[in-house]
Amino acid sequence: MKLLFVNACARKESRTLELCRYFLQKYKECHPDVEIEEIKICEDTALLPMTEQKLNLRNDLIAKKDWSHPMMQYALQWNQAEKIVIGAPYWDWSFPAALKIYVENIMISELNFVFRENRSVGLCKGEKMLYLTTAGGSAQQNMGYDYMQRVLTELGEYQNTYLHADNLDVFGMDITAEMEKVKKEIDKIVKTW
Numbered sequence: 001m002k003l004l005f006v007n008a009c010a011r012k013e014s015r016t017l018e019l020c021r022y023f024l025q026k027y028k029e030c031h032p033d034v035e036i037e038e039i040k041i042c043e044d045t046a047l048l049p050m051t052e053q054k055l056n057l058r059n060d061l062i063a064k065k066d067w068s069h070p071m072m073q074y075a076l077q078w079n080q081a082e083k084i085v086i087g088a089p090y091w092d093w094s095f096p097a098a099l100k101i102y103v104e105n106i107m108i109s110e111l112n113f114v115f116r117e118n119r120s121v122g123l124c125k126g127e128k129m130l131y132l133t134t135a136g137g138s139a140q141q142n143m144g145y146d147y148m149q150r151v152l153t154e155l156g157e158y159q160n161t162y163l164h165a166d167n168l169d170v171f172g173m174d175i176t177a178e179m180e181k182v183k184k185e186i187d188k189i190v191k192t193w
Contacts (some may be wrong), residue, residue, distance in 0.1 A: 136169030
């Protein structure tokens with residue numbers, strides 16, 4: 001089984017990353033056969049926004065169905081992953097910009113989706129997506145998660161789970177207790193996810 005970890009955490013001491021590492025460790029313990037592939041999108045210097053030149057190249061590659069080109073690596077990774085974990089801190093009501101750039105690079109028609117009868121049909125193998133985040137305030141309403149849910153409807157049929165630790169920068173908040181609460185939720189889902 002292939003699990004893709006999309007790491008959108010810019011900081012090494014990220015609380016979101018702490019939760020992701022906890023999940024991945026527990027998941028590996030319960031599913032030792034899992035192959036975990038991590039992409040650190042905030043550090044990946046090849047992951048750049050689309051330009052006219054890149055769009056033209058992408059269109060040419062799609063026309064040829066050349067999935068071996070380096071530009072297609074992110075889309076191919078996503079296509080082949082059965083399970084996906086996205087770790088994205090809650091920034092500015094959403095997520096870090098690197099995640100949007102990543103999405104632009106995985107939305108490849110003919111590989112990850114096709115249009116049939118005026119609607120998009122997903123071609124990805126994925127079954128489940130876990131979105132993990134932490135927020136200084138409340139992340140109950142997270143437009144980043146909402147966006148990723150919408151993206152997933154274009155790429156396949158994913159069962160989505162959203163876990164978040166909130167109010168971590170609020171004066172008087174017991175940060176350890178809030179993080180432990182999410183870790184307990186992880187402990188509950190890790191065996192069956």
